[in-house]
Amino acid sequence: MARSRLALIALGAACGGGGPEPLPPPPEPALAVLDTTRVVQAEMRNVGFQIDSGVVLEISRLRGTLIPTSDTAPPAINDPRSFTLSISTAAIAIDTASLGNLLTRHVFNYKGSPLGHLRVSIEGDTLIQKGILKKGIHLPFTVRSQASLTDDGLIRLHPTSIKVLGLGARHLMRFFGLSLEELAKVAPGRGVRIDENDFLLDATALLPPPRTKGRLTAMSVRNGRVYQVFGSVAAADSNRLSRPDTSVANYMYFREGRLRFGNLIMAKADLLILDDDPTDRLDFSLPRYMDQLVAGYHVTTKVDGLIVYMPDRGDLRARTGPTKPH
Numbered sequence: 001m002a003r004s005r006l007a008l009i010a011l012g013a014a015c016g017g018g019g020p021e022p023l024p025p026p027p028e029p030a031l032a033v034l035d036t037t038r039v040v041q042a043e044m045r046n047v048g049f050q051i052d053s054g055v056v057l058e059i060s061r062l063r064g065t066l067i068p069t070s071d072t073a074p075p076a077i078n079d080p081r082s083f084t085l086s087i088s089t090a091a092i093a094i095d096t097a098s099l100g101n102l103l104t105r106h107v108f109n110y111k112g113s114p115l116g117h118l119r120v121s122i123e124g125d126t127l128i129q130k131g132i133l134k135k136g137i138h139l140p141f142t143v144r145s146q147a148s149l150t151d152d153g154l155i156r157l158h159p160t161s162i163k164v165l166g167l168g169a170r171h172l173m174r175f176f177g178l179s180l181e182e183l184a185k186v187a188p189g190r191g192v193r194i195d196e197n198d199f200l201l202d203a204t205a206l207l208p209p210p211r212t213k214g215r216l217t218a219m220s221v222r223n224g225r226v227y228q229v230f231g232s233v234a235a236a237d238s239n240r241l242s243r244p245d246t247s248v249a250n251y252m253y254f255r256e257g258r259l260r261f262g263n264l265i266m267a268k269a270d271l272l273i274l275d276d277d278p279t280d281r282l283d284f285s286l287p288r289y290m291d292q293l294v295a296g297y298h299v300t301t302k303v304d305g306l307i308v309y310m311p312d313r314g315d316l317r318a319r320t321g322p323t324k325p326h
Contacts, residue, residue, distance in 0.1 A: 087214030
C-alpha cells in the first residue's frame, strides 16, 4: 500500500503539484433525453488542438459529435462548457510537456503540495517521474512506471521502481516516519483512482472542458509521447463527412445540428476550418480561438456553408491583420 501511495504522489509530482486551488471539474451534462437534430457532427484531421494553455492534443484523426449541455442553447466553439465531445473514433497523442501541464493544472493541483522541482520524461516505453519530496528536509525521488490498457479502456500505471535518496522507498519512508496516506490527495472527479498497487487513469476525464467521452481501445508510450486510439480508426474512413473541399488534409469540420460560431448561429452547421498555410498541420487554440478567427478570413459556399481560414496559433504574433488570397 505504501508503494502504491508513493506512486500516486509521484505522478502528481511529475507534473508539478502545488499552485493555486484547483478549479472544480465541469458538471456532468444531462444527456439522457436529447433531440438528435441538435447534435453537431465533427471531424478533424492533423490538428494540434490546444485545449488549454500548455496542453496540446496532437489529433491525427477524430470523428465524433458535439452534444449540447443546454436544453436551449447550441454548442459554441468558444464556450467549452456548452458541449460534450463524444468521440467515436480517434488517434491522439500527447507529449510529456503537455501531459505534465495537464496533470499539474487539472488533476493533481491541490493546496499545500509537499512536492517540488518536478519533471516527467519517457525512456523507451517507461514513464519516469522525478522530483523533491518536502517533509522537513528535501528528499529527491524517482519513480519508473509501465503503462498498459485495461479491458474497460482505462490506462493502468504500474510502478516498477520507486526510489527516494536513491534507496528503496518503502524502507526509507518507514525510517523517516512519513505518512503517505496524508500526502496522497486526489480531488474527486479528476479521472484517477487507486487499484491495489497501481492507479488507473480515465483518459477523457483527465481533460479540462469541454467534457469528453469515448472508449480507449489502444495505447502506447514511445518517442516521448503517449499515443491513444479511441474506437476503430479503420472504421473512421468509412464514416467520414462529405466536406466542401475534399483536397485539404489539415482541418476541422462541423456539420448538421445548430452551432454557434462567434455571434453567428448556424441553423444547419456546415463549417470547415482550415489552416491558411496548408503545408503544415492546423494548430488551433481553444483559449485563443477569437484571436485566430480575427486574424483570418472566411468565404461562403454555394450552399450557405462557411470555410474559415485562420493562422496557426504560433503565427499570431507575426500577424497585424487578416491575410486574404489574391
